[in-house]
Amino acid sequence: MKPSLFLTALLLGSSALSPLAFAEEAKSGPGEVELAALYYYAEQKQQDRLEAETNRLRLKYPDFVVPADVYAPVAQQVDETALWALYEKNDFTGIAAEIGRRQTENPQWSPSEDFSGKLARRQQRVEMMAATARKDWMGVIEAAKTLDPSTETEVDLVWMLLDAYAETGAKDALTNVYRGLLFREGDKRLPDAQILTTLQKSTRDFSSDDVRKAMGVLATSPLLQAGLQPVELDLTRKDVADFNADEKRQTPIAEGEVAKLRAAAEKGDRLEDLSLLGWYDLKLKAPESAERWFKAALAKRRDEENAKGLYLSLAAENKQEEAYAIAEDYIVEFSDDPEFLMNALSLRFSKPDQPDADVKTVTAYSNAILATSDADHAEILAWYAYNSSQFEAAKAWFEKSLDWESAPVRVKGLALSLLRLGAKKDYAALEDEYRDVYPEMWAEIKVAKPPKGRRSVAVEMPDTTASSSAGGGGTSYLAHFKAKRYSACVKDVSAQEARGKVSADAMLIKGWCYLELSRLADARNAFEAALNNSRTQQDAAYGAALTLLRGRLTDDAEAMVATYPMSEKREREVRAEIYWQRARSAFDHKQYQNVLDALNARASLVAEPADLSQLRGWSYYHLGNRGQAKAVFARLNMQFYDPATAVGLSASTVTLR
Structure with a gap:
């Protein structure tokens, strides 16, 4: 067996290894220890020693070349721990102060590129998040000006920008951001989860057809296609909502598409789905199905709009008593929509065989009629009062209905009321005014028998000062206002004020007439006079705020908004x-x-x-x-x-x- 190389070396002694070792050492050059001295002399600017050490190394290592960075300035190793601690706290003021302090000590110093880059991005994120939280959409847009939607990796920042453009109505900019996010290629393509989220956002901003086209282009994998099912359901919701909102559309959506929403509504917890389907079926004249959806929605939460839907469904099924019960239950909520409430409550007043209306219902119906100036319903309430032998109230409501719109049956009702009250002078004036217009009526009126009915609840009197007197032949302030005869409107209300206390309704209309005439001080006084009545308060506050703004009394207008309630739409208009x-x-x-x-x-x-x-x-x-x-x-x-x-x-x- 041949001895090993190691054994041979041992037998030959160290002399056998030394030439090889020397050759290897000569080739390798100086190590870190020897070079450390060279760098030290250079750092200390000891030029003589530097040259001597260089010559020594060249003698020992003939191929030695002095490293280029020996003569370069030594990089300062700066501890940025304090800066990073402030960074984690988002203390940008503290960071600026610390950087300023260090640069005062060493003007050449600046933070590392790593820190500066991350600081800029952190500041941008914090600024965008804060602006989004306070709905400062222009602030979001300004803070995001350096973002590139086609390359940005922190996609949630781009989503904030999408929200800002959507809220400010910047459609072109919105489209460009979506395009940059969704249609990236290669390694810049978004992960499937982020594509799905972005597409879900797009259902808010684009038509269903546009979103579906984009989905067709992007759904390149079975996994993504499966993930798009919730987006497809959102599009169906959008389609149904658009159909419900468009009065002109009558052609139903493909039942296969709606069936998916029905299935989701049956097993899901989304109140919105139940409501959407209720209004959809109601529009398609399927009130039985609509009733079921609205009842399911109301079982989850008391809601005014769904209650309206249920009322309309029951009324369409001729379930009048059940419908009326809904109106009575939601009488407070429906008061925000006086026209709807008035129609819903009229059942109790339009038919003689109906049970008594309670006090709350009579008050709500009266207020709704006054809020809408509806002559037909004023006539219904007038006959209700007349047939229950409440002749003063009947007279007042017949006068109201005549003020708003003349009709022979209203003249007849007023004449009968005057007869029952024994108001012979007023009756004669009324007959004299209308005898030539309705000649056959008067013989029938004179032989009519008094009503025998009684009601346990009194009909509330309207503000009779707001109408022209019976038989006077005058035109009410409301008619002047509608005809844009603003000076005549003011004159009419002022004449009523001179005769005694004027109604809040009249003062409200007087305020609008003064405002149209640009008599701002008078308009303000009129509106403020109508603020004390709960029925006219919201309209009066709105009118007063507009008047104050017209006069550049901005602080006073803001105080008006803060003090008195207004609808969301009106408050937004005034605050803007x-x-x-x-x-x-x-x-x-x-x-x-x-x-x-x-x-x-x-x-x-x-x-x-x-x-x-x-x-x-x-x-x-x-x-x-x-x-x-x-x-x-x-x-x-x-x-x-x-x-x-x-x-x-x-x-x-x-x-x-």
């Missing part, structure tokens, strides 16, 4: 005008940050028109935020050409150079 006036005033006073604050608050309520976006751009410009100013003007310039926008874009661009 408040913020516009504040923005305009702040701009005139060169308070540019206040301009932006007011515009951001307004943009959270309604879409921002181009003229206000110009105001935004100039505010950024005057605050020194030239980049943001340029972005605003550039976006406006892309939408349409306007000389003022072009000037703003030019000014902000020149300044940036």
Whole structure:
């Protein structure tokens, strides 16, 4: 057996290994220990020692070359632990202070690229999240100006941008962001889960046909196709909702599509599905099915709209008593829709064989009639009062109905009421006025027998001062208002005031007439007089707020909104005008940050028109935020050409150079 190389080396002694070892050492060059001395002398700027050490290494290692970085400045190793601790707390003010302190000590120092990059992104995220939370949609858009939807990896930030564009009505920008997210290719393509979420968002912003086309392009894998089923169901919900909302559409949606929603509603917990199907079936004249859906929805939660649907379904099935019971149960909620409530309650008053209405029902019906100025229902209530021998109330309601719309049966009812009251003078005046118009009526009236009916609940009297007197032949203030005879309207109400106490309804209409005449102080007084009546309070508050805004009394208008309730739509309208006036005033006073604050608050309520976006751009410009100013003007310039926008874009661009 041949001895091993190791054994041979042992037999030959160290001399057999030393030439090989020496050769290897000569080839390898200096190690870290020897080079450390070289770097040390260079760092200490000891040039003589540096040269001597270089010569020594060259003698020992003939191929030695001095490393290039020996003469380079030594990189400073800076401890950024404190900065990262502040970063985790989102303490951007503290970070700025710490960076300033360090640069004061060493002007050449700056944070690492890693820290600076991550800080910028963290600030952007925090700013976008805060703006989204306060619904400052323009603030979200400004904070997201560096995002590229086609490459951005933090997709939730792009989703915030989508919400902002959707809320501000920026349709073109919205489309571009969706395109950048959904139609990426290669390794930039979004994961399936993020594609699904984005498509679900798109059902809010685009037609069902457009979303389905996009789904057809994107559904490239069986897994994604299966995941799109919830999106397809959302599209069906959208289709059904659009059908329900469009009065002109009568052709039903394909039953195969609706069947999926029916199945989901049967086993699901979504109240919205039950309501959608109820209104869908009601529109298709299938009230039995609609009744079932609405009852299921109301079993989950008391809800005004679903109660309306159930009432209409029962009425369509001729289940009048059940329908009336729903109206009675929801009498408070339905009072926000007086026309609906009035029609729903009329059953108790329109037929003589109906049971007595209770006090709550009589009050609600009376208020609804006054709120809508409905002559037909005023006549129904007048006959109800007459047939129950409440002749004063009957007279007052017949006068109301005649004020709103003349008809022979109303003249007859008023004449009969006057006869039962023994008001011979008023009766004669009425007959004299209408004898030639309705000649056959009067002989029948004079031989009519008095009613024998009685009711346990008194019919409430309307505000008789709000109508013209019987037989007077005058035109009511309401008719003047509807005909836009505003001066005559004011004159009529003022005449009633001179005769005694005037109704809240009359003062409300007087306020609108004064406002149309631009007599703002008088309009304000009239509206404030109508604020004390619960029936007219909301309308009076709205009118007063508009009057105050017309007079540029912005703070007073805001106080009016804060004090008195209004519908959501009206409050949004008033607040939008408040913020516009504040923005305009702040701009005139060169308070540019206040301009932006007011515009951001307004943009959270309604879409921002181009003229206000110009105001935004100039505010950024005057605050020194030239980049943001340029972005605003550039976006406006892309939408349409306007000389003022072009000037703003030019000014902000020149300044940036």
